[in-house]
Amino acid sequence: MTTLAVDGSVAVPVTASDFALPISSDSPSSPPPPPVPTVPLDSGPGYSLDVSGMPSHLAYALGSLGSSFADGAGAGLASNYRVVSGRFPASSGSSVVSVSSSNAGGPVSLGSVLGNTFGLATAGAAGAAQSVNTNVMALNAYRHVASAHQILNDSLQKLSSGKRINTAADDAAGLAMAENMRSQMLGSKQAIRNAQDGISMVQTADGVLGTVHSMLQRMRVLAVQGANDSNGTAERGNIAIEMDAIRHEIGRIGEVTEVLGRKILGDKYVEPADALRIQIGSNATDMETIAVTFVDVVDIAKEQLCYIPQDADNAAFQGAIRNIDGQIEVISSARATLGSVMSRFEHTINTLNVTVENLSSAQGRIEDSDVALDASRYMRGRILTQTSHAMLSQAMVAPRGVLSLLSVA
Structure with a gap:
């Protein structure tokens, strides 16, 4: 004792x-x-x-x-x-x-x-x-270790992805809003590409019609020349041959002109009911489309421009002049319509670009990460992880003091 x-x-x-x-x-x-x-x-x-x-x-x-x-x-x-x-x-x-x-x-x-x-x-x-079976201090330290690891993992995920919302658990309401904005933004971007395709189609048609315009002008010059009685039958016959060749070429151009797999200067896409509709919005409404119609150049060449015989006289050539003037007016009207549609497409693209910019900004404010804030949380998580690990190691060693009690005689 x-x-x-x-x-x-x-x-x-x-x-x-x-x-x-x-x-x-x-x-x-x-x-x-x-x-x-x-x-x-x-x-x-x-x-x-x-x-x-x-x-x-x-x-x-x-x-x-x-x-x-x-x-x-x-x-x-x-x-x-x-x-x-x-x-x-x-x-x-x-x-x-x-x-x-x-x-x-x-x-x-x-x-x-x-x-x-x-x-x-x-x-x-x-x-x-x-007690040696239950180490309450170690359990408490382990809980803090898990909490520190969660802080570190969350901050690393946000810094590496650049997004504040990576899963629905981060912000359910914010995720729904961001996804809705993303749908509108992606739809608007595609609408911009649609409008650019529409511009390409209209520019192609306008370029071809410009060539037809020039050919009709040449036919009119020949008709004016043939109407002059100073030309004999032979001369008028040569003029008629050239005019008929131009007419056939106008018809061939109308048949072979194709844009994006569609022959736009044939017998289609002439009436409003048969117009090509270009989607220029991200929603399914009629206000989100532009209808584009073209002119039937094949019909002009085959039906509207009359054939000039080689023995045509002054009256025949004067009739050809009036006929050609009418077709020049048709082509001019068609080109004016295409020009207005092209201008509308350009304004639509500008509007859609502004829409995409604003939607991107709003979406970023909702789901993008605040790098400065997440960097500070990351450092906090690292410090807490290190200190909690150190305390957990101390808590794990604490029950060894029981051995000192058992060694007392």
Whole structure:
């Protein structure tokens, strides 16, 4: 059995008679006690701890700690406890010393003192039993480790993707709004390409009709020449041959002109009901289309421009002049219509570009990442991850203090 000596004298063994009557050093019937090994404490002069029966490494640790043990590990023996004189018998195989806390007095077991010294939750220090099966401190530290990892993962995901909303869990309402805007934006971009295709189609038709215009002008010049009676029959015959060749070429041009797989100057796409409709919006409404009609050049060549015989006279050529003037007017009107449609396409493209710009800006404000904010969260997550890992490692080691209790004789 071990005891504590605190009054400058040596400690004495405790006997069973101590239960009935305290042993006094002044009693004449008590023989002088034999010396007991003690370890001095830093609490003050004359304070020492009986270490008889303790393992040497534990006695050395207790003597080394004293009042210099920091609060971060649970405070030292002398800083939280004041060892006072007195002797109590051993209980349950543990050495018992009489100590008083700075907050509350009374005897506590040496196991409680050791638990407090090594920062463990014990019955004497924290009101909870010492356990090796359940490490509450480690569980708490692990929860904080998981939370720190989540912060780090979220910030890394946002920084790497550049988006604040990567899943619906990030912002369900914001995700719905962003996807709706994305639909409008993508539809508007395709509408721009549709309008550009429409411009290509109209430009092709206008270029071909420009050539037809020139050919009709040449036919008119020949008709004016043939109407002059200074030309004989032979000369008028040659003029008629050239005019008929031009007429056939106009018909051939109308038959072979093709844009995007469609023959636009034939017998189709002439009436409004048969017009080509170009989608220039992202929604399914009639206001989102432009109808484009063309002129039937084949019909002009075969039906409207009359054949001039080689023996034609002045009257025949004058009739040809009037006929050609009418067809020139038809071509001019068709080209004017195509020009207005082309201008409309260009204005539509400008409007759609502004729409796409505004939609992109709005979508970015909703789902794009704030790099400065996410970078600060990333650094916070790194710091929390490192500190929580360090504390988890400390918490995992804490139950090893139980081995010190088991090693006490």
